[in-house]
Amino acid sequence: RVIDEYGTELQGYRVCRWRVAVVGLWVLCTGGFLLLLLYWMPEWCVKATCSRTTVREAEVVLLQSTVSHCSRYYGSNHSGYFSNTLFYFHTKYYWNDEVQNFEVLMRLFFGVNEIAVKVPSVFKLLIKEVLNPFYIFQLFSVILWSADEYYYYAVAIVFMSVISIATSLYTIKKQYVMLHDLVAAHSIVRVSVCRANNDIEEALSTDLVPGDVMVIPSNGTIMPCDAVLVSGTCIVNESMLTGESVPVTKTNLPNPGEGDKEGDGAYSMEEHKRHTLFCGTHIIQTRFYSGELVKAVVVRTGFSTAKGQLVRSILYPKPTDFKLYRDAYLFLLCLVAIAGIGFVYSIVLSIMNKTIIIESLDIITITVPPALPAAMTAGIVYAQRRLKRIGIFCISPQRINICGQLNLVCFDKTGTLTEDGLDLWGVQRVENGTFHLSEENAYKESLVKSQFVACMATCHSLTKIDGQLSGDPLDLKMFEATGWILEEATEEETSLHDRIMPTVVRPPKQLMPPEPVMSPEQDMELYDLSLAYEIGIVRQFPFSSALQRMCVVARLLGEKRMDAYLKGAPEVVASLCKKDTVPEDFAEVLEDYTKQGFRVIALAHRRLESKLTWHKVQNINRDQMEANMEFLGLIIMQNKLKAETAGVLEDLRRAHIRTVMVTGDNMLTAISVARDCGMIPPQDRVIIADALPSKDGQSAKINWRYADKPSKHMGKAPRLEVRDGPLVDQYHFAMSGKSFAVITEHFQDVLQKLVLHGTVFARMAPDQKTQLIEALQSVDYFVGMCGDGANDCGALKRAHGGISLSELEASVASPFTSRTPNISCVPSLIREGRAALITSFCVFKFMALYSIIQYISVTLLYSILSNLGDFQFLFIDIAIILLIVFTMSLNPAWKELVSRRPPSGLISGPLLFSVLTQILICLGFQTIAFLWVRHQAWYDIWTPESDSKNDDHNIKNYENTSLFYVSSFQYLIVAIVFSKGKPFRQPSYKNFFFSLSLLLLLLCGFQGGIDLWGPKCLSWLCCRQRKVPKALYMHLAQELSVDPDWPPKPTTTTEANPPPPGNTPENCSSYQIMGDS
DSSP states (O other): OBOSTTOOEEEEEEEOHHHHHHHHHHHHHTTTHHHHHHHHOHHHHHHHHEEEEOGGGOSEEEEESSSEEEEEOOBOSSOOSOOBEEEETTEEEEEETTTTEEEOOTTTOOOOSOOOOOOOOHHHHHHHHHTSHHHHHHHHHHHHHHHTTOHHHHHHHHHHHHHHHHHHHHHHHHHHHHHHHHHHTTSSOEEEEEOGGGOEEEEEGGGOOTTOEEEOOTTOEEOSSEEEEEESEEEEEOHHHHSOOOOEEEOOOOOTTSSOGGGSSOOOTTTTGGGEEOTTOEEEEEEOSTTOOOEEEEEEOGGGSHHHHHHHHHHSOOOOOOHHHHHHHHHHHHHHHHHHHHHHHHHHHHHHHTOOGGGGGHHHHHHSOTTHHHHHHHHHHHHHHHHHHTTEEESOTHHHHHHTTOOEEEEOSBTTTBOSSOEEEEEEEEETTEEOOOBSOSOOGGGTTSHHHHHHHHSSOOEEETTEEESOHHHHHHHHHHTOEEEOOOHHHHHHSOTTOOEEEEOOGGGSOOOOOOOTTSOHHHHHHHHOOOEEEEEEEEEETTTTEEEEEEEETTOSSOEEEEEEOHHHHHHTBOGGGSOTTHHHHHHHHHHTTOEEEEEEEEEOOTTOOHHHHTTOOHHHHSSSBEEEEEEEEEOOBOTTHHHHHHHHHHTTOEEEEEOSSOHHHHHHHHHHTTSSOTTSEEEEEEEEOOBTTBOOEEEEEESSOOOTTOOSOOOOEEOSSOEEOOEEEEEEHHHHHHHHHHOHHHHHHHHHHEEEEESOOHHHHHHHHHHHHHTTOOEEEEEOSGGGHHHHHHSSEEEESOSSTHHHHOSEEESSSSTTHHHHHHHHHHHHHHHHHHHHHHHHHHHHHHHHHHHHHHTTTOOOOHHHHHIIIIIIIIHHHHHHTTOOBOSSOOSOOOOSOSOOHHHHHHHHHHHHHHHHHHHHHHHHGGGSTTOOOOOOOSOTTOHHHHHOSHHHHHHHHHHHHHHHHHHHHHOOOTTTBOOGGGOHHHHHHTTTOOOOHHHHHHHHHHHHHHHHHHOOSOOOOSSHHHHHHHHHHTOTTOSOOTTOEEEEOOOOTTOOGGGSOOEEEEOOO
């Protein structure tokens, strides 16, 4: 059964006593090894000790998603609607007899309103770390070596293991503590709750449950839950959710029948977002009217809140799979198989010659090197140190290797690609249907009483917080450009009046014309009133991303008629204006500005009828107000990029690393910035996908349109060109978070095609950013994420390589944190990742060859009942192997980011060919040395002694000496051959310590030639035909390159089709493309 939106399947089991007894017996027989195996494989444990049963009667449930989890729950015997509970990933599920499945029922059962992040004890973390298969194998090796009196190397392995475990424990513990401190900072506060008869009661936030009415304090607070405003207004900083540090105004939920369509129907978190106060957001200040308190109804608590879901995504990210580690385990299994053969061979020899069988176990520790984890870690540790020197800190070192494979990077916009805020570039007014020349600003005495400036001064959602103007940066820049003054009613005034108490704006005195001389007959008050030029904002229709506009109704002091001012997307505003007021060259002027990367806003005005009184305006429909407007002109805004942004994105483009913008900001702003920074080249087209959910029996659909007017030379839709190299993009998709949600739900097969060319994702919620990362990973992209806000935490954790530009909330979840507040750290991280990845390949191949070389030596010596001595082993293992491993990993990253990517896995034709040829050469030379020495005139036949105490005699023979010297040189030659340099690492000759170790060993030309030219010959012989791409995104790109219906033409619509009877959605097309009627 599936119990959640992630497709987690649930199976029921009942504990079987006889199975438990059998498993216990086998645990004793295997010396506890079976218990370890069942610990590593929980699914096997459940199936071995339990029998299948219905979920309703189960004592143990097995939950399977991306990883297997086992959870035990207990059910009561009495009958009832809910009798069993299951707690899974901080979510409580209840058994529903009606549907025979577990469900999350928030309205019936609530826990404590707390987002509790428990910090596990050091002992628990230690046990979990020590029970890692590699450390268990090292323990086995150390015990074996100690029994064989090989203490020196055993101590060295124990020392390295202790350091590795201590470092890992410190890092994990630190992450838990940081997340706990971040969440606990404001999780428990005292709140005022409105009870029956309007009694106000003080309570702890942990006692809140959905349905409680809490009073929002006037001095602000951190929201401890998700709640919907039912009275008053709040100014909120939602940077924790959106990443935009701009305060937003939240209004109360409208009552049904107030003339607002939004008041009709049930409350929806998505539809009523601008009335909802989210957990973790900061209430800066509140405003109430007629003495009424600001109240909000609690709708979600604990881990069900917006902040709780964010913390859950950090605590339980989907595991990141990496081919290198999968192949490494597969390669080790091959070594284990080889060790098994050698083990059987040595046992047979021991029985035949009546020697000690315990020495046969040595062959296992020789073939599977216990020092491999330490050797593989060395390159990563060096890369981590180099990253630290350039200001990049890492809390998940294993991610460094994965960063070497990144071929797509997602960027947040505000604070990452751009500076915070916008700048006014200029204005272009319209009079009599004609554009004036562009002007730098509107701060002029001649324009102070114009409708254009009045619109700039009134059409915004600004408010004063502690005497400072605050609000959307676009509104703020626009208002500051006028030089006007904004005055709001004080807290005392609003408490005495109803909400029609207006906000007033007026120009500064220096912009007003000279005052006429007052005659003695004039009254002073009437004189001051006649001179005053003030505009009161009577009603505000807030900005709607769906409508792409906002509107206000205002009245000039002393005037009877009111005015409506409109501001929004130029195309939208122009469509609401009288045709004769819109200039004929409007489209050309607009396209010219947008191509230069400017954010363009259009203004419009309408003189309202005198019959529209103050009270009627409060109830009028928005559509009636926003019609027959007069076009006033354009405001041109500039979102300044950070100085490094364009250069870094160009470097990534040259390296064939795709870039994507995912932001909580407006769609038009995001597209403008994407063009400005070069993420979308000037000649490429942007197709916006507007997806509408199914409603009133109509199926979900996607409307396609160009973001700007296509050039005349674009006679047909651009095509995608697929070559052996990178993909050449000529079109880009852009969509909002709402559209992304609809497409994810109704158009799964379209989603993969969209993310292949999706470049701009705007108005994305934190969980949607994570879903986008997963969608990109589903088509085999290696995804990086660069952001700076708490809203990016989930995506930073889920990406293959997440890098935070902030040392605050985002750094808790992000594997990497940069002290440099710009994206120049991204290429540096990828270069170091590539160097670390190549180092891992080199070290792994070297360690594998070291094991095989030593395995060959020992096997040959076993045939004459001899072996290498302890000090010979010690010299090879420490003086040669560890020295080489720790010095060959010192090569720094190559200075440039090249277009080639390193291989992602160990199992590939060229790599296996390289390893196998080296094995054959080493085997050949050792066999020749072993046989050739016996044919020398000075050779004396050696006879082993059965007395095990006489070890010195058993190693003093010509075969031992010959194989020791030959194998020692082979280790060094293999190290030189496998130590790769350009184009991912600096050449080995620049590695001083490595070169110093190998100064006298330059006789490696023959084997070096095999390694250098062998893979190329194999590739030429086996891969002459054109290769089918392995990555799903490349395979999909090839298919789309010959699809005549892709990309969808603008002005067409894609509708979702219900599956025909008897067919599943996978067996048929789930959508159809229709022309615009």
